[in-house]
Amino acid sequence: MVVGDYYTCQADPIEVNRLSKRVLIVDDSFGDRMVLRDYLTYFGYHVAGEARGGEESIKKFQSLRPDLVVLDAAMPDMDGVSVIRELRKQDHDVNVLICVSRGQRALAIEALGAGARDFITKPFDPRRLHKAVQKLIG
Secondary structure: OEEOOEEOOOOOHHHHHHHHOEEEEEOOOHHHHHHHHHHHHHOOOEEEEEEOOHHHHHHHHHHHOOOEEEEEOOOOOOOHHHHHHHHHHHOOOOOEEEEEEOOOHHHHHHHHHHOOOEEEEEOOOHHHHHHHHHHHHO
16 A cells, blocks of 8 residues: 555554554654554554653653653753663563664664664665564554
């Protein structure tokens, strides 16, 4: 199916239980948050909350306890690696999918070293996003 200019994967109706999987989206870009929200909702996941920065994401993580945090690596108030370290203090098993811009491979490697479980690049490839989220939370 095509949504806008993007190819999207249809969620399998048998996997309706994905709606119980809660996701927190963290990105300072409103547009990127909306793209992620649309894809994740379409794939059958519940977007439990959104945050515009690192400090806000830590507070929301505490209250929402999501199954997955989709986190921008570069934000004005706090970088993604610092956010990962803080989240891991609260929950050592936190699932973080870090988002990096093309050409930020070193930042992706640093985030993986800090505890991110996988990474995706911007602009988002819906198939890659879907595959990464499925790998992390089913």
